[in-house]
Amino acid sequence: xxxxxxxxxxxxxxxxxxxxxxxxxxYLEVPVPRSHPLLTTALAALTLATGTVVTLAPTAxxxxxxxxxxxxxxxxxxxxxPVQYVQDLLYAAGDSGYLHRRANADGSAGPYTWRGYxxxxxxxxxxxxxxxxxxxxxxTGSDTVLTSQQYAGGQAQLQNLATxxxxxxxxxDGQYVAAAFGSTLITQEYNEVWQAARLHILRLSDAGAIVxxxxxxxxxxxxxxxxxxxxxxDGTSALIRLRHATDxxxxxxxxxxxTTISTHATDDDPLYLQAALSPTHIAVYHEGANQARVVRxxxxxxxxxxxTVSQSPTGTAFVGxxxxxxLTSYRPPYGTTPGPGGPLLATPLxxxxxxxxxxxxxxxxxxxxxxxxxxxxxxxxxxxxxxRITVAPSGKxxxxxx
Numbered sequence: 557x558x559x560x561x562x563x564x565x566x567x568x569x570x571x572x573x574x575x576x577x578x579x580x581x582x583y584l585e586v587p588v589p590r591s592h593p594l595l596t597t598a599l600a601a602l603t604l605a606t607g608t609v610v611t612l613a614p615t616a617x618x619x620x621x622x623x624x625x626x627x628x629x630x631x632x633x634x635x636x637x638p639v640q641y642v643q644d645l646l647y648a649a650g651d652s653g654y655l656h657r658r659a660n661a662d663g664s665a666g667p668y669t670w671r672g673y674x675x676x677x678x679x680x681x682x683x684x685x686x687x688x689x690x691x692x693x694x695x696t697g698s699d700t701v702l703t704s705q706q707y708a709g710g711q712a713q714l715q716n717l718a719t720x721x722x723x724x725x726x727x728x729d730g731q732y733v734a735a736a737f738g739s740t741l742i743t744q745e746y747n748e749v750w751q752a753a754r755l756h757i758l759r760l761s762d763a764g765a766i767v768x769x770x771x772x773x774x775x776x777x778x779x780x781x782x783x784x785x786x787x788x789x790d791g792t793s794a795l796i797r798l799r800h801a802t803d804x805x806x807x808x809x810x811x812x813x814x815t816t817i818s819t820h821a822t823d824d825d826p827l828y829l830q831a832a833l834s835p836t837h838i839a840v841y842h843e844g845a846n847q848a849r850v851v852r853x854x855x856x857x858x859x860x861x862x863x864t865v866s867q868s869p870t871g872t873a874f875v876g877x878x879x880x881x882x883l884t885s886y887r888p889p890y891g892t893t894p895g896p897g898g899p900l901l902a903t904p905l906x907x908x909x910x911x912x913x914x915x916x917x918x919x920x921x922x923x924x925x926x927x928x929x930x931x932x933x934x935x936x937x938x939x940x941x942x943x944r945i946t947v948a949p950s951g952k953x954x955x956x957x958x
Contacts, residue, residue: 637938639916643894644932644940647683649922650699652718654930654958655683656942670717673944673958678717697790697833697925698738712741714764723764731756735786735794740809742786742794745771752780755796757812770812774798775805787831790925793853795833795840801826804840806856817856820849834877835927837905841865841875848875848882850905863903866910871898876921876929879947880905883929887919896940900931902953913955914943930958 643663648655653672660666668680684702703722704713712725712733727733731743734755741758755772774780781797787804788795796805796814801821805814819829821842828843838856841848847862863882865873871886882905886898896916903910917933924930928946935941941957948954 641940646920646922725764737791752782772812781826788833795831797826832877885919
């Protein structure tokens with residue numbers, strides 16, 4: 557029933573053709589992957605001249621039908637390569653790699669696959685975590701994922717995908733697993749009317765034994781939202797969805813302290829909230845709003861920065877963070893045939909127009925716990941690939957095809 561709500565019906569029918577989204581060399585550097593020889597001759601020449609990192613000259617922007625871009629003359633803009641779309645869903649991003657599911661050649665769903673950022677793959681037999689885009693949840697935020705159902709017969713099975721090691725955990729009676737971050741579980745405890753009245757932070761030994769159990773009570777006059785309780789996290793902190801959407805909770809996984817952050821949401825439904833957590837910032841976004849709220853992670857109750865989120869009449873915006881940039885992708889309406897979606901945009905937290913990182917992208921944005929993000933979208937060669945987005949030493953954003 558929850559999934560049937562009209563997420564896209566609340567979007568503002570705004571005109572976006574006036575947006576200026578330059579794919580500009582003043583903010584973007586692209587490391588050229590050795591495994592993709594189909595880059596253009598111009599990029600190859602730049603690679604020979606400057607090494608493995610090149611600065612793109614202005615190129616084509618978003619494909620027709622998605623958010624508008626500032627169009628350059630044909631003498632400035634080479635013809636874009638055809639998009640070689642293959643559905644590729646992101647489930648989680650860790651420090652060592654990411655979990656995804658790329659479709660087979662016949663279009664059927666492929667296996668759950670963990671791929672390291674430096675190469676190497678591991679296939680999972682099962683996965684029990686949150687689904688991509690499920691109420692704004694962005695994966696586990698660590699190399700460890702739930703491979704069982706989140707709660708099944710008092711047992712939770714965890715797997716460190718970087719090492720392949722599997723751990724079975726006996727969950728205490730009355731607790732239900734909400735998320736896993738390395739050697740830490742967040743569980744929920746319900747009252748007699750099935751409200752999520754308390755959380756627990758379970759610290760595990762290498763063998764899966766529970767070393768400590770820290771109970772966490774909600775703020776006064778609140779309960780924890782029991783549907784997708786954890787909005788985002790990275791093993792140090794987690795952002796928690798509360799029953800009322802006016803606030804989210806920043807949970808310290810070491811101490812159990814819970815700090816509330818105002819969302820400025822105009823709709824009290826917490827399932828419309830999204831959040832992203834980077835080493836330096838926290839972003840909270842209420843779907844359909846024209847702004848996201850960003851605070852510094854070291855001062856979560858301090859001054860908030862309102863960052864414009866460009867709207868699309870045919871998609872729901874998703875947000876992420878990289879350095880001092882807010883990322884935005886777009887989820888098409890439910891029931892839409894999979895295909896190249898809206899662009900992946902980056903908007904400076906300090907103000908300014910959004911810039912196009914990828915002309916077309918899947919809606920999922922995976923936050924890498926140590927910094928940066930990953931997203932699936934159109935590469936320079938037209939291939940549909942996973943991209944890692946980081947901040948280069950120069951301060952510009954860097955894209956790498958994985």
